[in-house]
Amino acid sequence: MSKLTKKGSQWSRRDVLKATAATGAIAGAPMFFTRHAYGADYLNNPGDAGSVKLGFNVPQSGAYADEGADELRAFKLAVKHLNGEGDGGMMTTMQPSELKGNGILGKKVEFVTGDTQTKSDAARASAKRMIEKDGVIMVSGGSSSGVAIAVQGLCQEAGIIFMAGLTHSNDTTGKDKRANGFRHFFNGYMSGAALGPVLEKAYGKERNAYHLTADYTWGWTQEESLIASTENIGWQTQTTVKTPVGAGDFSQYITPVLNSGADTLILNHYGKDMINSLTQAVQFGLRDKQVNGNDFVIVVPLYSRLMAQGAGENVKGIFGSTNWHWSLTDAGSQAFVKSFGQEYGFPPSQAAHTCYVQTLLYADACERAGTFEPCQVGAALEGHKFDGLGNGPTEYRAEDHQCFKDVLVVKGKENPTSQFDILEVVEVTPRAQVEYAPDHPMFAGGNLGECNNGA
Amino acid sequence: MDSILLQILNGLDKGGAYALIALGLTLTFGTLGVVNFAHGAIFMIGAFCAVTMNKLLTISKKVKDESITFFDAFKEQPYLEIWFGDTGAKIVEYSVPLSILLAVPVMILIGLAMERGLIRHFYKRAHADQILVTFGLAIIIQEIVRHYFGANPIPQAAPAIVAGSASIGEWFGLGPNLVYPWWRLIYLVFALVVLGSVFAFLQFTTFGMVVRAGMQDRETVGLLGINIQKRFTIVFAIAALVAGLAGVMYTPILPPDYHMGMDFLVLSFVVVVVGGMGSLGGAVAAGFLLGILQSFASMNEVKSILPGIDQIIIYLVAVVVLLVRPRGLMGRKGVMED
Known part of the structure; x- marks a missing residue:
């Protein structure tokens, strides 16, 4: 083994190691210590460019593709309105608003789209491509809590704001909340809190509930929330059964309900699973049964019009909750329905509504912050109170980045007057009834952490 | 109880559906020696024949929906109901059984086109090539369906x-909770009739005898001057027809979507392997067995x-069966054992 010395080669191995370490420390130290120090610099800063790019990451294939298609329609409409085209939609009713119809901060809004495939890994890959290749300044969309939580985490690591689309799991703004993530949509706890009193009024205090639950974060937290709210009104929880997502045929899970002694079936299913399980439950005659002297009833805690359309006549008379419904008569909802209806020929879904609102809220926050810098935009969203966007007075709570607003309890309409008239709003539950403390046990364990601007 | x-x-x-799909897979494999991963897509096409028939029967006149004032929305009233009143509505109501009339020619044509247009070029290729090309075909078919539906x-x-639902419990003096949806009972009977018909066709007709002989020894049958290839093409069409009809009748049980074929395909392949590659009886027995176990x-x-x-x-049962009986429950020696 040859030994290099200062005398022979001027450098020993130890010298080389020391020099490498010193160079690394000098080169790396400023970046490490100051990556958040320059408020003016941040990831994908549009600088002097005349446009700014947003990333809309929605399911374009897979079980929630129809919801994704509606989200994309809403995003496109929001971009159109932000750029001063069309009738302005809810930009005309939003209060307060800094939006001027000249893009965001004077820059024309452009967008790229990605396909989440309703799979976390595909959604992350798609968001990563948008951030790294397309240079988007914000990512929005998603129609599954698993996807939303995965993409929210990615945006936090990258230093981009994530404006969540349809995600209903408590965990999104609970144990998995992130400083860079914001949710306008309501959550499982709120569904439970809104539904409890309505169910008590409709079906009384003595019921045995049987839960069929989608086996992932959203199903688990919704089941937990519904058990809490129904037991609070005196119901008993007979059995809870987890079902695989995308099971297709639920008959083997439904038949045990027949002999269980339960008189209420709570379907913690969404999308295709809800359509299939509800259809099959009705086929097995559950709605015609009488148990314990009670008529057997089914509850679908999270409803969407698209889903209800898929389930057809089976939804008649079934209670559930929703974030928004196109039949609302406030000025914001009417402006949005008119704008969306004229553009596409049918009313928007709740998924479309939340995505449209999130885009406007992001744009408005940028205007108020006077920058696209994620941490300053996030600060502008935190604690922001607004109205005129279809849900009444709303607040983005600073502690967990969850929007607090009224919740709608809906029921499958007995006598629909049109193909879109499937659900009727039976109660608007006030915000105070669905609000909870930031450290509520169902949301415990998470931490927003530090905002990351990706610089 | x-x-x-x-x-x-x-x-x-459930086993009825598995058995019908697995029967077609086994027929295709036993006759043509092709591992057809597009067979699930054929089942899905059958289901969409029912959707198409329903759409055809409900071609509607658009009437302005006055209940929606925010934008121009339209109600749809089927022409059949406008022209024939209650009779028209009744025809629409029976769209699933009626769609069998559409599915029979469509599935036979698709089967023939698939075999003549694509599969025959892969007879002598490795099984891996056959799997790749049929899997690719399945993806193309499902994406086309997704685009349109x-x-x-x-x-x-x-x-x-x-x-x-039928009150089976009351029929047999058992509990009132023993009820079962009528359509599922009809599906079970339908599956048994189709399975019985295919077996009878293969067992009791000259055509079936030649096919069975061809499955045993294709070369010898060819040497006898029989055009076995032509018969195998017809068998492929029959397999497509069986899967397609299974798909049509399954639609009231499971609302069809573009991905349903893939969901059934994997399970049906396990059924074929458990039953024994190339064994028709094995495929049917394993279909029902695995359905019940599931x-x-x-x-x-x-x-x-x-x-x-x-x-x-x-999958657990598949592992156990293959460990105990490597050729499957009723598998024959020499099949896929090059």
């Missing part, structure tokens, strides 16, 4: 007369002892 009987019925029902399931209602594994009592067993039972 009631719950056990219900799970047996569930299993038979969307991704959400499209519910198809059974005729109102069989939309409810249903029982979903019972709460079973899941409380073995959580998650419902997700793996089929």
Whole structure:
């Protein structure tokens, strides 16, 4: 083994190691210590460019593709309105608003789209491509809590704001909340809190509930929330059964309900699973049964019009909750329905509504912050109170980045007057009834952490 | 007792669908030697024949929906109802059974086109090539269906007369909770009739005899001057027809979507392997067996002892069967044993 010395080669191995370490420390130290120090610099800063790019990451294939298609329609409409085209939609009713119809901060809004495939890994890959290749300044969309939580985490690591689309799991703004993530949509706890009193009024205090639950974060937290709210009104929880997502045929899970002694079936299913399980439950005659002297009833805690359309006549008379419904008569909802209806020929879904609102809220926050810098935009969203966007007075709570607003309890309409008239709003539950403390046990364990601007 | 009987019925029902698909897969493999991963897509096309028939029967006149004032919305009133009143509505109601009339020619044509246009070019290629090309074909078919019909399931209602449940418990003096949907019972009977017909066709006709002989020894049958290839093409079309009809009749049970073929394909392949490659009887027996086991594994009592067993039972049984009987339950020596 040859030994290099200062005398022979001027450098020993130890010298080389020391020099490498010193160079690394000098080169790396400023970046490490100051990556958040320059408020003016941040990831994908549009600088002097005349446009700014947003990333809309929605399911374009897979079980929630129809919801994704509606989200994309809403995003496109929001971009159109932000750029001063069309009738302005809810930009005309939003209060307060800094939006001027000249893009965001004077820059024309452009967008790229990605396909989440309703799979976390595909959604992350798609968001990563948008951030790294397309240079988007914000990512929005998603129609599954698993996807939303995965993409929210990615945006936090990258230093981009994530404006969540349809995600209903408590965990999104609970144990998995992130400083860079914001949710306008309501959550499982709120569904439970809104539904409890309505169910008590409709079906009384003595019921045995049987839960069929989608086996992932959203199903688990919704089941937990519904058990809490129904037991609070005196119901008993007979059995809870987890079902695989995308099971297709639920008959083997439904038949045990027949002999269980339960008189209420709570379907913690969404999308295709809800359509299939509800259809099959009705086929097995559950709605015609009488148990314990009670008529057997089914509850679908999270409803969407698209889903209800898929389930057809089976939804008649079934209670559930929703974030928004196109039949609302406030000025914001009417402006949005008119704008969306004229553009596409049918009313928007709740998924479309939340995505449209999130885009406007992001744009408005940028205007108020006077920058696209994620941490300053996030600060502008935190604690922001607004109205005129279809849900009444709303607040983005600073502690967990969850929007607090009224919740709608809906029921499958007995006598629909049109193909879109499937659900009727039976109660608007006030915000105070669905609000909870930031450290509520169902949301415990998470931490927003530090905002990351990706610089 | 009631719950056990219900799970047996569930299993038979599900097993019926598995057996019908697996029968077609085995026929294709036994005759043409082709591992056809597009067979699930054929099942899905059958289901979409029902959707198409329903759409054709409900071609509608657009009438402005006055209840919506925000924008121009339209109600749809089927021409059949406008022209024929209640009779028209009745025809629409029976769209699923009627769609068999559409499915029969469509599935035979698709089967013939698939075999003549694509599969025959892969007869002498490796099984891996056959799997790749048929899998690719399945993806293309499902994406075409998604493009035209969307991704959400499209519910198809059974005729109102069989939309409810049969009180089986009352028939046999058992508990009142033993009820089962009429359409599922019809599906079970339908599956048994189709399976019986295919077996009878292969067992009791000259055509079937030649096909069975060809499955045993294709070369010798050819040497006798019989155009076995032509018969195998017809068998492929029959396999497509069986899968397509299974798809049509399954639509009131499971609202069809573009991905349903893939969901059934994997399970049906396990059924074929468990039954024994190339064994028609094995495919049917394994279809019903695995359907029943899957249903029982979903019972709460079973899941409380073995959580998650419902997700793996089929694959677990496949492993055990292949360990004990490497050729499957009724597999023959020499099949896929080059």
